[in-house]
Amino acid sequence: MADVFMPRNEEELAGFLTDAHAGRNPLEICGFRSKREAGRPLNASAVISAAKLSGITLYEPKELVISAKAGTPLYEVEAALAGQNQELAFEPADLCRIYGGDALSASVGAVAAMNISGPRRILRGAARDNMLGLRAVNGEGSPIKSGGRVMKNVTGVDLVRGLSGSWGTLSVFTEVTFKVMPKAPESRTVIFLALSDEAAVGVMSAAMGTPYEVSGTIHLHGELAGRLSDQEIAPARTALTALRLEGAPRSLGSRVERLRRELAPFGGTYELDPQRSKDFWADIRSLSFLSANFDRPLWRIATAPSKAPLIVRALSVFFEVNAAYEWSGGLLWLELPPSSDASATEVRRVLAEFDADSMLMRAPRAVRAGVEVFHPLPFTKMKIVQALKNAFDPAGILNPGRMYEGV
Template sequence: MKPESEADLAEAIKGARGPLQVRGGGTRGTGAPLGEVVETGGMTGITLYEPGALTVVVRTGTPLAEVEDALAAENQRLPFEPMDHRPLLGTNGTPTIGGVVAANVSGPRRVQAGACRDFMLGVRFVDGSGQIVKNGGRVMKNVTGYDLVKLMTGSRGTLGVLTEVSLKVLPRPETQACVMLEGLDDAQAVAAMARALGSPFEVTGAAHLPSGDGGQPVTLLRIEGFEKSVAYRADRLRALFDGHAVRIEEDAGAVADRWASVRDVTAFAGRDGDVWRISCKPSDGPALAARLGAEAHHFDWGGGLIWALLPSGTDARARLGAFRGHATRVRGMGDAPAIQPEPAPLAALSDGLRARFDPRGILNPGLMTA
């Protein structure tokens, strides 16, 4: 079913007699094993955009590209740089803003700007009983009671079906450049990224590709802003790593393409095997990557995010053992749950929330354990 309005969606959920799979643009799949599909793509449109207030309100079925184009026309952007999963997963859907929020999709800029969740101002959604719920508003402020805005961001449609979201946006920079360190191993690269991120030069992306340009390791440090400031900071970063092989890419288009490839993990697109996404302490990253023994891997978020390509059916968690973080299978099949199982106390809280917002258990059932 594809409701055209929030009211239609509420009636559909209220009248449901079995499980429902919630789907946005179909770029990632829900992973839920059962249920009739409910698509949000019928609820589209930017309902409010105030460039001066850095605020946009959008129905959740709206294509992400439409939102980004509207912001670009006012020289603004979504700060959290959402990933496009289609190259990696080989899908043909259309990314929607609702799908981005439901999965808290955040790209390389998260290391500096924050995640999607950090820019959420308000939500409207329909819960598992068919009730329409609104929380938050159009400005950043403290809240009382449940902060449903943060709760719904990343809940993957298991607590309710998002119908409208309000987000804070930010100005687009005038230009960008990429400082590249060549030949570092994983440990050296993570140390270098930590040094760059801790510097005063406002690095907005820090990634390491062990098989980068020409198959050789390359560590990427992105800086953005006004042209003169970017040039100055690029030179200062070069000086910070005096003694290393350093080059600077200054063509803004080439830099954007390079970071889009990092964001979308295009190096693993079309290659056989399962893709795992491991979130961890940056300082733990090199040792964890060594434990994985992956066919290929790279680091984002200054080492706090590992993308790994493993043989089909491999359980990355079994190779990693206990660690501070979580591992998610983004592509592939296997006996292990795709999403990291929660510790018992946290799982009890999650179950309680789902029972409150979806008492019949019909929204994306099994998604968090499939």
């Protein structure tokens, strides 16, 4: 087991990274190590954990802004916000279902480094869209900051968005600042049953094309719907399509009514009351519709919604596919049968026909060591990726190979 270094502040981290840079020592970067089994396996001589870079450093509810050190548990931030009736509008998904661990083991640094968003992403933007500022230390041990605590900021190159989703390969985050929003007072959910994938995407896209501000959409194949905790829904194991609206009770009711009226041509619906609706979307946010079997390969596909059913259909020629369509079809979760390459060959062959992005979210370590976990890049883009790696981490010590070989 490699040594774990837990810096207590940015200076300690900078000093450690300066030395590691000089010695070219490869490092694994993490928060609470709950997502170790994500990405390509890597060999590091030491581990840097942000666990002791912890605590909320600024919270101004009236300015809709919160800053926390990178190792602050997400639940701590969410609890502080809830105390003021606010929340992170992008509703970061809980990935425990995929990687194990518990809900207490996600850090705000990981949310930023993996750009983790949840159901409300389609209405309120992704994690990266809600990040206002970032402090980090690059691979040479140099502390850097970008952005700040204000809503609009175009001062210089946008390292905040640029570094979001870089999985600790470009810098080690020390502090993240998020925009926050008032908590939606109430939600209602409209449900359609037994729709085909094509019809479901049709319904979800039509709903997003209405002015009623739909804040969550999902379509689940029957087996996945069967894993939900709602005991009136789960036992039927029927394909389910759900649409969420949020707002103040009075106007919410009339919006739900009009939405149902407009979508009537797609078939009969029923409605979840506010409590069931809340529980339902908590379930979706924690991905409890996914299998917890770690040997079962799980793919994440980002696509234009209208192409999602075509992708699923094309893959279904090769094997049985369990699919969940989030973001009105723009985000596909695919459970495939176990195989030596997690079916990467078939997935990439099918996706070559579409402008889509694929990531192997979960597969046994040996499988992830042998396939491209992140979507393969064309040569010109790979050159930019390598140049960026070199711009932040010239010795290649930060999470080397976690995303791409040699990066």
